[in-house]
Amino acid sequence: MERPLTQHIPDSGATLHIREYEAVGGYTALKKVLREMEPAQVTTLVKDSKLKGRGGAGFDTGMKWSFVPMNMPGPKYLIANADEMEPGTFKDRWLLEGNPHQLLEGMIIAAYAIQATDAFVFLRWAYKDAAREMRRAIADAYTAGYLGKNILGSSFSLEMQLHTGVGRYMCGEETALLNSLEGKRATPRAKPPFPQVSGLFGKPTIVNNVETLSWISHIVNKGEAWFKSLSYTADGGTKIYGVSGRVNKPGAWELPMGITMRELLEEHAGGMRNGYRFRGALPGGASTDFLTEVHLDVKMDFAGVTAAGSRLGTGTMVVLDDHTCPVGFVHNLEHFFAQESCGFCTPCREGLPWAEKILWSLENGTGVPADLDLLEMHTQMLGPGNTFCALAPGAMEPLQSALKYFREDFEQHIKEKKCPYAHHQH
């Protein structure tokens, strides 16, 4: 089983530095691209591979690049979204700390494809080790001639900067990230125009996730057929999956796209801890719908998880066990989303704290039956199409599915006027 993205990352947790990266074939794809390929050919190759974005939304990467108007004069930008702040998600940290040059090489090639002049790594504040390694990797890439003017003697030039954020979940949203890079509040922008046409400082901009960009050099080296062959399903490649919660071996693993939830949980995460039973899981981070025991054989690819009523999201699963209160679990999530709402649009700013307060009252034993109708109402009113960006609809996914799958728990809180879980947490 091949694992291209993580195979060279030392098990010790050390970082693969530039000489080690070059020794395992690093930067050969960049050389090939600069010598042999036109920018449009690179975009076509990525398009043919059907690489889908690994940041959560799963949009076709090559398609995104193809929206950039290539004849527009002036600067163009390429941004690696390394903000990774979705609760339950910890996959990009592995790539950033373990193999920063793999990301940089992917970024330089992507920048070449869209003829970008400047590139940014937008890195979240908390990733101190990643920031240190990324700073060093960028400096080493400049010294080696992979960045700067006339890269490797070609006519292509690219400047690269590391930007570390100051903590706000919204910064991971594509257009809010652009506002933040411009020194503003991270509020989302109206689309259209899409960032590919009018992004950072009003110039064409591509924003891709770290895992997505880490693929590019491999696809250039080995081709789209190889990429597709790595997968168990129609969505090509491998995926970095993760599991957290009360399992025996929480962690992250690079596995063929389309592995089942059961394999992930039982073979890789080592099954549930002794004394705990699996009740459900958010398959792709905090903003995805719960899946339950009946879904264990669902294939963890974009179509499979969607068909089961959730989303692959970031592919990092948070497990709910039978000792954890589902209402408390959802309360924690809605607390997060209410706190991290940028406040820019009214349904999100007003609705999320309301939903949070209702869940808090249920946990405190002061809930009433009508609260469940109110929560249902919120899942509609804050659903897709009613808010400016995807934060609130994402926040409603765990809530609506909890109301569906764990309704008896909600009702029990109201009936018993307390949280029925002995060791419940707030």
Place this chain on the structure above:
Amino acid sequence: MLTAIEIEKITHELQQVPVKKAACIEALKIVQQQRRWISDESVEDIAAMLEMSTAEVDSVATFYNLIFRQPVGRHIILLCDSISCYVMGFTALRQQLQNLLHINYGQTTTDERFTLLPNACLGTCDHAPALMIDEDLYRDVKAEDLEKILEKYS
């Protein structure tokens, strides 16, 4: 008044961006690094240097979780309160921190040693519960470990 070091660092940032405003977050970070927090006076100074209104600089300063508009202690404790840490019991850590430091979220110890803040996901969910003190990440933390951990910070 901004110090010579702050002015030099902000000037350097201004050279990296096409419009002055774009250096706003970096300028806030620079001043906070020197003074631990952003006072009203600092907001005014940054606004003057970046040719922005104070309200605009303040709107940015108050938006981000890790720009502090109130004085903070010498060490910042960020306790992860997101979902994986919830399942793995961060509340026990919060309780123990409150017992040891006699402060609640958002407060600073009287000796100005620590400020305790909740923090959205630290991105180390496979080693929950987790917390960060300044630049140090602590993972798989148990409540009984906390006293020893805190001793490292004077």
